[in-house]
Amino acid sequence: MQEEQVSIPGPGGRLAGRLIAVPDPRLAVVINAATGVPAGFYASFARWLAEDRHAAVLVWDYRDFAASGNPRRSRATMADWGVHDAAAARDWLAARLPGLPLWVIGHSLGGLALPFQPGLEGIARAVIVAAGPVHLSDHPWPLRLGIASTWWGHGPLLTAAFGYLPGRRLFLGADIPGPAYWQWRRWCAHRGSCLSDPAMPPLASETLTCPVTLVALADDGMVPPVAVWRLADWMPKAAVTRRLIAPADHGLATLGHIAAFAGRNRAVWPALVA
Template identity: 45%
Template structure:
Protein backbone atom coordinates (compact mmCIF):
# COMPACT_ATOMS: atom_id res chain seq x y z
CA UNK A 1 0.00 0.00 0.00
CA UNK A 2 1.24 3.49 -0.90
CA UNK A 3 1.49 5.39 2.40
CA UNK A 4 2.38 8.73 0.80
CA UNK A 5 -0.18 11.33 1.95
CA UNK A 6 -2.82 11.78 -0.75
CA UNK A 7 -4.35 15.09 -1.77
CA UNK A 8 -8.13 14.92 -1.52
CA UNK A 9 -10.78 17.28 -2.91
CA UNK A 10 -13.75 17.74 -0.58
CA UNK A 11 -17.03 19.09 -1.93
CA UNK A 12 -18.67 21.30 0.68
CA UNK A 13 -21.84 23.36 0.41
CA UNK A 14 -20.76 26.41 -1.57
CA UNK A 15 -17.03 25.58 -1.51
CA UNK A 16 -14.31 23.17 -2.53
CA UNK A 17 -11.94 22.19 0.27
CA UNK A 18 -8.39 20.90 -0.02
CA UNK A 19 -7.71 17.85 2.11
CA UNK A 20 -4.92 15.35 2.74
CA UNK A 21 -5.42 11.70 3.64
CA UNK A 22 -2.78 9.79 5.59
CA UNK A 23 -3.39 6.08 5.02
CA UNK A 24 -2.89 3.77 8.03
CA UNK A 25 -0.07 1.28 8.16
CA UNK A 26 -0.43 -2.25 9.53
CA UNK A 27 -3.69 -3.37 11.07
CA UNK A 28 -6.33 -0.67 10.70
CA UNK A 29 -7.64 0.55 14.04
CA UNK A 30 -9.89 3.41 12.90
CA UNK A 31 -10.27 6.32 10.48
CA UNK A 32 -10.14 9.84 11.91
CA UNK A 33 -11.13 13.27 10.59
CA UNK A 34 -9.20 16.15 12.13
CA UNK A 35 -11.09 19.44 12.31
CA UNK A 36 -8.48 22.15 12.76
CA UNK A 37 -8.33 25.24 14.94
CA UNK A 38 -9.08 28.74 13.68
CA UNK A 39 -6.22 30.11 11.62
CA UNK A 40 -4.20 26.88 11.76
CA UNK A 41 -3.43 25.37 8.32
CA UNK A 42 -3.73 21.64 7.86
CA UNK A 43 0.01 21.27 7.28
CA UNK A 44 0.50 22.01 10.99
CA UNK A 45 -1.16 18.68 11.76
CA UNK A 46 1.06 16.56 9.51
CA UNK A 47 3.19 15.31 12.41
CA UNK A 48 0.15 14.19 14.39
CA UNK A 49 -1.40 12.62 11.29
CA UNK A 50 1.79 10.72 10.49
CA UNK A 51 2.04 9.53 14.09
CA UNK A 52 -1.56 8.30 14.07
CA UNK A 53 -1.22 6.63 10.65
CA UNK A 54 1.79 4.67 11.93
CA UNK A 55 -0.51 3.31 14.65
CA UNK A 56 -3.19 2.08 12.29
CA UNK A 57 -5.35 5.21 12.25
CA UNK A 58 -6.09 6.75 8.86
CA UNK A 59 -6.31 10.55 9.13
CA UNK A 60 -8.04 13.14 6.96
CA UNK A 61 -6.92 16.75 7.44
CA UNK A 62 -8.21 19.73 5.47
CA UNK A 63 -8.40 23.52 5.34
CA UNK A 64 -11.63 25.43 5.86
CA UNK A 65 -13.07 27.44 2.96
CA UNK A 66 -11.16 30.57 1.91
CA UNK A 67 -8.20 29.63 4.11
CA UNK A 68 -4.92 27.76 3.63
CA UNK A 69 -4.93 25.45 0.62
CA UNK A 70 -8.69 25.99 0.31
CA UNK A 71 -8.28 29.69 -0.45
CA UNK A 72 -9.20 30.17 -4.11
CA UNK A 73 -9.85 33.94 -4.13
CA UNK A 74 -8.57 37.07 -2.40
CA UNK A 75 -9.49 36.90 1.26
CA UNK A 76 -11.22 40.28 1.17
CA UNK A 77 -13.67 38.77 -1.36
CA UNK A 78 -14.65 35.94 0.97
CA UNK A 79 -18.21 35.76 2.33
CA UNK A 80 -17.36 32.90 4.72
CA UNK A 81 -18.50 33.08 8.33
CA UNK A 82 -17.43 31.10 11.38
CA UNK A 83 -20.54 28.90 11.16
CA UNK A 84 -19.54 27.84 7.62
CA UNK A 85 -16.33 26.41 9.04
CA UNK A 86 -17.93 24.80 12.11
CA UNK A 87 -20.95 23.31 10.35
CA UNK A 88 -20.77 23.05 6.55
CA UNK A 89 -17.06 22.38 6.17
CA UNK A 90 -16.81 19.98 9.09
CA UNK A 91 -19.85 18.04 7.85
CA UNK A 92 -18.33 17.80 4.36
CA UNK A 93 -15.04 16.47 5.73
CA UNK A 94 -16.85 13.88 7.85
CA UNK A 95 -18.79 12.67 4.81
CA UNK A 96 -15.59 12.48 2.78
CA UNK A 97 -13.83 10.38 5.39
CA UNK A 98 -16.77 7.96 5.41
CA UNK A 99 -16.34 7.63 1.62
CA UNK A 100 -12.58 7.12 1.84
CA UNK A 101 -12.95 4.55 4.62
CA UNK A 102 -16.27 2.75 3.98
CA UNK A 103 -15.63 0.16 6.68
CA UNK A 104 -14.49 0.18 10.30
CA UNK A 105 -14.75 2.65 13.17
CA UNK A 106 -14.82 6.40 12.51
CA UNK A 107 -13.23 8.85 14.95
CA UNK A 108 -13.46 12.63 15.14
CA UNK A 109 -10.79 14.92 16.60
CA UNK A 110 -11.68 18.60 16.92
CA UNK A 111 -9.05 21.17 17.84
CA UNK A 112 -10.41 24.43 19.30
CA UNK A 113 -13.02 25.64 16.75
CA UNK A 114 -12.74 22.15 15.29
CA UNK A 115 -14.49 20.78 18.35
CA UNK A 116 -17.34 23.30 18.50
CA UNK A 117 -19.33 21.67 15.71
CA UNK A 118 -20.06 18.49 17.66
CA UNK A 119 -23.67 19.25 18.66
CA UNK A 120 -24.53 20.51 15.16
CA UNK A 121 -23.75 17.28 13.30
CA UNK A 122 -25.26 13.88 12.83
CA UNK A 123 -22.92 10.91 12.93
CA UNK A 124 -22.98 7.48 11.25
CA UNK A 125 -23.58 4.54 13.58
CA UNK A 126 -19.97 3.45 13.18
CA UNK A 127 -18.71 6.71 14.69
CA UNK A 128 -16.99 5.28 17.76
CA UNK A 129 -15.21 8.21 19.33
CA UNK A 130 -15.30 12.02 19.36
CA UNK A 131 -12.42 13.87 21.03
CA UNK A 132 -11.94 17.60 21.36
CA UNK A 133 -8.93 19.50 22.63
CA UNK A 134 -9.06 23.19 23.54
CA UNK A 135 -12.72 23.58 22.49
CA UNK A 136 -14.81 25.57 24.92
CA UNK A 137 -17.69 27.94 25.53
CA UNK A 138 -15.57 30.93 26.39
CA UNK A 139 -15.75 34.62 27.17
CA UNK A 140 -12.87 37.09 27.02
CA UNK A 141 -12.98 37.49 30.80
CA UNK A 142 -11.99 33.82 31.21
CA UNK A 143 -8.41 34.54 30.16
CA UNK A 144 -5.73 35.04 32.81
CA UNK A 145 -4.57 38.63 33.28
CA UNK A 146 -1.21 37.87 31.67
CA UNK A 147 -2.95 37.06 28.37
CA UNK A 148 -5.79 39.56 28.54
CA UNK A 149 -4.00 42.56 26.90
CA UNK A 150 -3.57 40.53 23.71
CA UNK A 151 -7.20 39.42 23.84
CA UNK A 152 -8.46 42.97 24.34
CA UNK A 153 -6.39 44.20 21.39
CA UNK A 154 -7.69 41.38 19.20
CA UNK A 155 -11.38 41.88 20.02
CA UNK A 156 -11.70 45.57 20.86
CA UNK A 157 -8.83 47.59 19.39
CA UNK A 158 -6.46 46.54 16.60
CA UNK A 159 -8.58 43.59 15.47
CA UNK A 160 -11.86 45.31 14.60
CA UNK A 161 -10.19 48.47 13.29
CA UNK A 162 -7.83 46.59 10.97
CA UNK A 163 -10.58 44.26 9.76
CA UNK A 164 -12.89 47.16 8.93
CA UNK A 165 -10.11 48.92 6.98
CA UNK A 166 -8.59 45.91 5.19
CA UNK A 167 -11.78 44.00 4.45
CA UNK A 168 -10.33 40.91 6.16
CA UNK A 169 -8.58 40.23 9.44
CA UNK A 170 -4.85 40.91 8.68
CA UNK A 171 -3.55 38.82 11.57
CA UNK A 172 -0.09 38.34 10.10
CA UNK A 173 0.62 42.06 9.80
CA UNK A 174 -0.70 42.67 13.31
CA UNK A 175 1.28 39.76 14.76
CA UNK A 176 -2.02 38.42 16.07
CA UNK A 177 -2.15 35.13 14.18
CA UNK A 178 -3.24 34.19 10.67
CA UNK A 179 -5.18 36.26 8.15
CA UNK A 180 -8.90 35.45 8.31
CA UNK A 181 -11.98 36.30 6.24
CA UNK A 182 -13.83 39.24 7.74
CA UNK A 183 -17.04 37.27 8.27
CA UNK A 184 -15.15 34.59 10.16
CA UNK A 185 -13.53 37.18 12.40
CA UNK A 186 -16.73 39.15 13.14
CA UNK A 187 -18.77 36.09 14.07
CA UNK A 188 -15.93 34.63 16.12
CA UNK A 189 -15.65 37.99 17.92
CA UNK A 190 -19.36 37.98 18.66
CA UNK A 191 -19.21 34.51 20.19
CA UNK A 192 -16.25 35.32 22.42
CA UNK A 193 -17.49 38.69 23.66
CA UNK A 194 -21.06 37.76 24.55
CA UNK A 195 -22.15 35.68 27.50
CA UNK A 196 -24.48 33.54 25.38
CA UNK A 197 -21.56 32.56 23.09
CA UNK A 198 -23.07 31.08 19.89
CA UNK A 199 -26.66 30.83 21.14
CA UNK A 200 -27.63 34.07 19.41
CA UNK A 201 -26.85 32.48 16.03
CA UNK A 202 -28.93 29.34 16.59
CA UNK A 203 -31.74 29.39 14.07
CA UNK A 204 -29.90 32.01 12.02
CA UNK A 205 -26.55 30.64 10.81
CA UNK A 206 -26.46 27.65 13.15
CA UNK A 207 -28.89 24.73 13.35
CA UNK A 208 -30.42 23.63 16.63
CA UNK A 209 -27.69 21.86 18.66
CA UNK A 210 -28.08 18.31 19.93
CA UNK A 211 -26.20 18.02 23.22
CA UNK A 212 -27.62 14.54 23.86
CA UNK A 213 -26.15 12.76 20.84
CA UNK A 214 -25.96 9.03 21.45
CA UNK A 215 -23.53 6.38 20.30
CA UNK A 216 -19.94 7.61 20.27
CA UNK A 217 -17.70 8.10 23.27
CA UNK A 218 -17.23 11.85 23.80
CA UNK A 219 -14.01 13.17 25.39
CA UNK A 220 -13.64 16.92 26.02
CA UNK A 221 -9.98 17.71 26.71
CA UNK A 222 -7.80 20.71 27.52
CA UNK A 223 -4.28 21.50 28.67
CA UNK A 224 -4.00 22.85 32.19
CA UNK A 225 -1.75 25.64 30.86
CA UNK A 226 -4.07 26.68 28.01
CA UNK A 227 -4.61 30.44 28.25
CA UNK A 228 -6.36 30.80 24.86
CA UNK A 229 -9.33 28.58 25.74
CA UNK A 230 -8.80 28.05 29.48
CA UNK A 231 -9.99 24.97 31.36
CA UNK A 232 -12.97 26.89 32.81
CA UNK A 233 -14.34 27.44 29.29
CA UNK A 234 -13.72 23.84 28.26
CA UNK A 235 -15.45 22.62 31.41
CA UNK A 236 -18.56 24.63 30.40
CA UNK A 237 -18.57 22.83 27.06
CA UNK A 238 -18.20 19.44 28.72
CA UNK A 239 -21.08 20.31 31.05
CA UNK A 240 -23.27 21.26 28.07
CA UNK A 241 -22.48 17.87 26.49
CA UNK A 242 -23.15 15.97 29.71
CA UNK A 243 -26.37 14.47 28.23
CA UNK A 244 -24.12 12.77 25.64
CA UNK A 245 -22.02 11.25 28.43
CA UNK A 246 -19.11 13.57 27.74
CA UNK A 247 -16.02 13.02 29.88
CA UNK A 248 -13.88 16.05 30.79
CA UNK A 249 -10.09 15.63 30.96
CA UNK A 250 -7.48 18.25 31.89
CA UNK A 251 -3.90 17.36 30.94
CA UNK A 252 -0.91 18.51 33.00
CA UNK A 253 2.28 18.84 30.90
CA UNK A 254 4.60 17.59 33.65
CA UNK A 255 2.72 14.28 33.79
CA UNK A 256 4.16 13.55 30.34
CA UNK A 257 7.62 14.97 30.92
CA UNK A 258 6.69 18.13 29.00
CA UNK A 259 7.23 21.77 29.91
CA UNK A 260 4.10 22.98 28.16
CA UNK A 261 1.07 21.91 26.14
CA UNK A 262 -0.75 25.23 25.73
CA UNK A 263 -3.46 25.59 23.09
CA UNK A 264 -2.28 25.25 19.51
CA UNK A 265 0.95 23.57 20.59
CA UNK A 266 -0.92 20.58 22.07
CA UNK A 267 -0.82 18.94 18.62
CA UNK A 268 2.67 20.16 17.69
CA UNK A 269 5.39 17.58 17.06
CA UNK A 270 7.18 18.10 20.38
CA UNK A 271 4.09 17.10 22.36
CA UNK A 272 3.78 13.60 20.93
CA UNK A 273 4.02 11.94 24.38
CA UNK A 274 0.47 13.06 25.24
CA UNK A 275 -1.26 11.99 22.04
CA UNK A 276 -1.97 8.35 22.85
CA UNK A 277 -3.67 9.39 26.08
CA UNK A 278 -5.58 12.13 24.28
CA UNK A 279 -7.12 9.57 21.92
CA UNK A 280 -7.58 7.00 24.68
CA UNK A 281 -5.45 4.38 22.94
CA UNK A 282 -4.66 1.15 24.73
CA UNK A 283 -0.98 1.98 25.11
CA UNK A 284 0.83 3.70 28.00
CA UNK A 285 0.89 7.50 27.99
CA UNK A 286 3.99 8.62 26.14
CA UNK A 287 4.09 5.43 24.09
Protein backbone atom coordinates in the same frame (compact mmCIF):
# COMPACT_ATOMS: atom_id res chain seq x y z
CA MET B 1 2.26 4.69 4.91
CA GLN B 2 0.42 6.40 2.07
CA GLU B 3 -0.37 10.11 1.67
CA GLU B 4 -2.84 11.39 -0.87
CA GLN B 5 -3.88 14.95 -1.69
CA VAL B 6 -7.67 14.97 -1.91
CA SER B 7 -10.37 17.42 -2.98
CA ILE B 8 -13.56 17.35 -0.93
CA PRO B 9 -16.83 18.78 -2.29
CA GLY B 10 -18.10 21.28 0.26
CA PRO B 11 -21.15 23.52 0.38
CA GLY B 12 -19.02 26.59 -0.36
CA GLY B 13 -16.57 25.04 -2.82
CA ARG B 14 -13.87 22.40 -2.87
CA LEU B 15 -11.94 21.73 0.34
CA ALA B 16 -8.29 20.72 0.08
CA GLY B 17 -7.18 17.84 2.25
CA ARG B 18 -4.60 15.16 2.77
CA LEU B 19 -5.44 11.55 3.56
CA ILE B 20 -2.69 9.84 5.57
CA ALA B 21 -3.20 6.11 5.92
CA VAL B 22 -1.58 2.79 6.64
CA PRO B 23 -2.46 -0.16 4.40
CA ASP B 24 -5.78 -1.80 5.30
CA PRO B 25 -6.73 0.69 8.04
CA ARG B 26 -9.04 -0.37 10.85
CA LEU B 27 -10.15 3.14 11.80
CA ALA B 28 -11.04 6.41 10.04
CA VAL B 29 -10.21 9.72 11.73
CA VAL B 30 -11.00 13.29 10.65
CA ILE B 31 -9.13 16.16 12.31
CA ASN B 32 -10.98 19.49 12.45
CA ALA B 33 -8.54 22.35 12.92
CA ALA B 34 -8.51 25.36 15.20
CA THR B 35 -9.33 28.80 13.83
CA GLY B 36 -6.53 30.09 11.63
CA VAL B 37 -4.43 26.90 11.81
CA PRO B 38 -3.62 25.28 8.44
CA ALA B 39 -4.15 21.55 8.06
CA GLY B 40 -0.44 20.99 7.48
CA PHE B 41 0.21 21.80 11.14
CA TYR B 42 -1.54 18.55 12.10
CA ALA B 43 0.29 16.33 9.58
CA SER B 44 2.92 14.97 11.99
CA PHE B 45 0.25 14.13 14.55
CA ALA B 46 -1.83 12.49 11.82
CA ARG B 47 1.10 10.31 10.74
CA TRP B 48 1.71 9.23 14.32
CA LEU B 49 -2.00 8.50 14.81
CA ALA B 50 -2.17 6.49 11.59
CA GLU B 51 0.67 4.26 12.77
CA ASP B 52 -0.35 4.09 16.42
CA ARG B 53 -4.03 3.29 15.77
CA HIS B 54 -3.69 1.64 12.34
CA ALA B 55 -5.86 4.37 10.91
CA ALA B 56 -6.61 6.51 7.88
CA VAL B 57 -6.47 10.16 8.98
CA LEU B 58 -7.89 13.12 7.08
CA VAL B 59 -6.49 16.61 7.63
CA TRP B 60 -8.16 19.38 5.63
CA ASP B 61 -8.52 23.16 5.35
CA TYR B 62 -11.67 25.21 5.83
CA ARG B 63 -13.10 27.02 2.79
CA ASP B 64 -11.21 30.10 1.59
CA PHE B 65 -8.33 29.32 3.91
CA ALA B 66 -4.80 27.92 3.46
CA ALA B 67 -4.85 25.31 0.68
CA SER B 68 -8.64 25.73 0.23
CA GLY B 69 -8.47 29.33 -0.99
CA ASN B 70 -7.90 32.97 -0.18
CA PRO B 71 -9.50 34.46 2.97
CA ARG B 72 -9.10 38.07 1.92
CA ARG B 73 -12.28 38.34 -0.17
CA SER B 74 -14.13 35.51 1.48
CA ARG B 75 -17.69 35.52 2.81
CA ALA B 76 -17.00 32.47 4.99
CA THR B 77 -18.19 32.51 8.59
CA MET B 78 -17.20 30.47 11.61
CA ALA B 79 -20.46 28.55 11.22
CA ASP B 80 -19.54 27.74 7.63
CA TRP B 81 -16.20 26.38 8.82
CA GLY B 82 -17.12 24.59 12.01
CA VAL B 83 -20.54 23.22 11.05
CA HIS B 84 -20.99 22.90 7.29
CA ASP B 85 -17.41 22.34 6.09
CA ALA B 86 -16.63 19.98 8.97
CA ALA B 87 -19.74 17.91 8.26
CA ALA B 88 -18.78 17.72 4.57
CA ALA B 89 -15.27 16.52 5.40
CA ARG B 90 -16.61 13.90 7.81
CA ASP B 91 -19.18 12.66 5.31
CA TRP B 92 -16.52 12.45 2.61
CA LEU B 93 -14.27 10.31 4.80
CA ALA B 94 -17.15 8.04 5.82
CA ALA B 95 -18.04 7.50 2.16
CA ARG B 96 -14.40 6.92 1.21
CA LEU B 97 -13.92 4.30 3.95
CA PRO B 98 -17.35 2.77 4.57
CA GLY B 99 -17.69 0.32 7.40
CA LEU B 100 -14.79 1.65 9.48
CA PRO B 101 -15.35 3.19 12.91
CA LEU B 102 -15.22 6.96 12.51
CA TRP B 103 -13.46 9.24 14.98
CA VAL B 104 -13.59 13.02 15.07
CA ILE B 105 -10.73 14.94 16.67
CA GLY B 106 -11.67 18.59 17.03
CA HIS B 107 -9.24 21.31 18.10
CA SER B 108 -10.71 24.58 19.40
CA LEU B 109 -13.30 25.64 16.77
CA GLY B 110 -13.10 22.12 15.34
CA GLY B 111 -14.52 20.78 18.60
CA LEU B 112 -16.68 23.69 19.73
CA ALA B 113 -18.94 23.46 16.69
CA LEU B 114 -19.29 19.68 16.73
CA PRO B 115 -22.62 19.60 18.66
CA PHE B 116 -24.23 21.75 15.93
CA GLN B 117 -23.33 19.44 13.05
CA PRO B 118 -25.76 17.07 11.33
CA GLY B 119 -25.14 13.34 11.13
CA LEU B 120 -23.58 12.95 14.58
CA GLU B 121 -25.03 9.47 14.98
CA GLY B 122 -22.34 8.14 12.63
CA ILE B 123 -19.46 9.04 14.95
CA ALA B 124 -17.88 6.24 16.98
CA ARG B 125 -15.77 8.50 19.21
CA ALA B 126 -14.97 12.22 19.54
CA VAL B 127 -11.88 13.76 21.09
CA ILE B 128 -12.26 17.49 21.68
CA VAL B 129 -9.09 19.40 22.56
CA ALA B 130 -8.93 22.95 23.98
CA ALA B 131 -12.48 23.77 22.90
CA GLY B 132 -15.35 25.35 24.77
CA PRO B 133 -17.54 28.46 25.06
CA VAL B 134 -15.10 31.05 26.38
CA HIS B 135 -15.67 34.62 27.57
CA LEU B 136 -13.17 37.45 28.11
CA SER B 137 -13.49 37.02 31.87
CA ASP B 138 -12.13 33.47 31.58
CA HIS B 139 -8.72 34.58 30.28
CA PRO B 140 -5.90 35.13 32.79
CA TRP B 141 -4.07 38.44 33.08
CA PRO B 142 -2.18 39.87 31.21
CA LEU B 143 -3.40 37.78 28.25
CA ARG B 144 -6.86 39.25 28.83
CA LEU B 145 -5.62 42.68 27.75
CA GLY B 146 -4.40 41.44 24.37
CA ILE B 147 -7.59 39.50 23.74
CA ALA B 148 -9.70 42.51 24.71
CA SER B 149 -7.86 44.51 22.06
CA THR B 150 -8.52 41.77 19.52
CA TRP B 151 -12.27 42.15 20.12
CA TRP B 152 -12.57 45.91 20.86
CA GLY B 153 -9.34 47.54 19.72
CA HIS B 154 -7.04 46.72 16.81
CA GLY B 155 -9.09 43.66 15.75
CA PRO B 156 -12.29 45.41 14.61
CA LEU B 157 -10.38 48.45 13.30
CA LEU B 158 -8.11 46.40 11.06
CA THR B 159 -10.84 44.03 9.93
CA ALA B 160 -13.05 46.97 8.96
CA ALA B 161 -10.15 48.57 7.08
CA PHE B 162 -8.92 45.48 5.21
CA GLY B 163 -12.10 43.40 4.97
CA TYR B 164 -10.34 40.54 6.77
CA LEU B 165 -8.32 40.11 9.97
CA PRO B 166 -4.65 40.41 8.89
CA GLY B 167 -3.40 37.73 11.22
CA ARG B 168 -0.06 37.41 9.46
CA ARG B 169 0.78 41.07 10.05
CA LEU B 170 -0.27 40.78 13.68
CA PHE B 171 1.80 37.62 14.27
CA LEU B 172 -1.43 35.77 15.02
CA GLY B 173 -0.83 33.06 12.43
CA ALA B 174 -2.96 33.21 9.31
CA ASP B 175 -5.38 35.77 7.88
CA ILE B 176 -9.05 35.26 8.80
CA PRO B 177 -12.03 36.13 6.55
CA GLY B 178 -13.89 39.22 7.71
CA PRO B 179 -17.26 37.49 8.28
CA ALA B 180 -15.51 34.73 10.27
CA TYR B 181 -13.77 37.32 12.46
CA TRP B 182 -16.99 39.21 13.23
CA GLN B 183 -18.81 36.01 14.18
CA TRP B 184 -15.84 34.81 16.24
CA ARG B 185 -15.82 38.15 18.05
CA ARG B 186 -19.54 37.86 18.76
CA TRP B 187 -19.09 34.40 20.28
CA CYS B 188 -16.24 35.45 22.56
CA ALA B 189 -17.63 38.84 23.57
CA HIS B 190 -20.97 37.44 24.81
CA ARG B 191 -21.44 34.87 27.52
CA GLY B 192 -23.89 32.90 25.41
CA SER B 193 -21.12 32.18 22.87
CA CYS B 194 -22.27 30.46 19.69
CA LEU B 195 -25.26 28.94 21.50
CA SER B 196 -26.97 32.36 21.51
CA ASP B 197 -25.98 33.23 17.92
CA PRO B 198 -29.08 33.31 15.67
CA ALA B 199 -26.85 32.57 12.69
CA MET B 200 -26.02 29.14 14.13
CA PRO B 201 -28.22 26.08 13.55
CA PRO B 202 -29.85 24.54 16.61
CA LEU B 203 -27.88 22.04 18.63
CA ALA B 204 -28.02 18.55 17.14
CA SER B 205 -26.33 16.93 20.12
CA GLU B 206 -29.29 14.70 20.99
CA THR B 207 -27.87 12.42 18.30
CA LEU B 208 -24.32 12.53 19.70
CA THR B 209 -24.32 9.40 21.83
CA CYS B 210 -20.76 8.16 21.37
CA PRO B 211 -17.94 8.44 23.93
CA VAL B 212 -16.56 11.99 24.00
CA THR B 213 -13.28 12.97 25.61
CA LEU B 214 -12.93 16.63 26.55
CA VAL B 215 -9.23 17.46 26.80
CA ALA B 216 -8.21 20.65 28.62
CA LEU B 217 -4.63 21.90 28.72
CA ALA B 218 -3.66 23.23 32.12
CA ASP B 219 -1.66 26.20 30.78
CA ASP B 220 -4.11 27.18 28.03
CA GLY B 221 -5.06 30.81 28.56
CA MET B 222 -7.10 31.06 25.35
CA VAL B 223 -9.61 28.36 26.32
CA PRO B 224 -8.94 27.54 29.98
CA PRO B 225 -10.18 24.27 31.49
CA VAL B 226 -13.26 25.91 33.00
CA ALA B 227 -14.45 26.78 29.49
CA VAL B 228 -13.68 23.30 28.15
CA TRP B 229 -15.79 21.64 30.85
CA ARG B 230 -18.80 23.81 29.91
CA LEU B 231 -18.99 22.04 26.56
CA ALA B 232 -20.24 18.90 28.30
CA ASP B 233 -23.59 20.62 28.88
CA TRP B 234 -24.06 20.78 25.10
CA MET B 235 -23.74 16.98 24.79
CA PRO B 236 -26.40 15.57 27.13
CA LYS B 237 -26.57 12.12 25.50
CA ALA B 238 -22.83 11.53 25.11
CA ALA B 239 -20.64 9.56 27.50
CA VAL B 240 -18.30 12.44 28.40
CA THR B 241 -14.89 12.00 29.99
CA ARG B 242 -12.93 15.04 31.18
CA ARG B 243 -9.14 14.93 30.92
CA LEU B 244 -6.79 17.65 32.22
CA ILE B 245 -3.27 17.56 30.78
CA ALA B 246 -0.42 19.39 32.49
CA PRO B 247 2.73 19.88 30.39
CA ALA B 248 5.08 18.98 33.23
CA ASP B 249 3.50 15.54 33.54
CA HIS B 250 4.88 14.79 30.07
CA GLY B 251 8.28 16.41 30.49
CA LEU B 252 7.23 19.58 28.66
CA ALA B 253 7.60 23.21 29.68
CA THR B 254 4.44 24.49 28.03
CA LEU B 255 1.62 23.58 25.66
CA GLY B 256 -0.70 26.57 25.57
CA HIS B 257 -3.66 26.56 23.20
CA ILE B 258 -2.15 25.38 19.92
CA ALA B 259 1.10 23.50 20.52
CA ALA B 260 -0.28 20.19 21.78
CA PHE B 261 -0.34 19.09 18.14
CA ALA B 262 3.16 20.35 17.30
CA GLY B 263 5.77 17.73 16.47
CA ARG B 264 8.06 18.88 19.28
CA ASN B 265 5.35 17.93 21.79
CA ARG B 266 4.70 14.40 20.60
CA ALA B 267 5.22 13.18 24.16
CA VAL B 268 1.68 14.32 24.93
CA TRP B 269 0.00 12.69 21.94
CA PRO B 270 -0.81 9.34 23.61
CA ALA B 271 -2.64 11.22 26.37
CA LEU B 272 -4.76 13.14 23.86
CA VAL B 273 -6.33 9.96 22.46
CA ALA B 274 -5.97 7.54 25.39
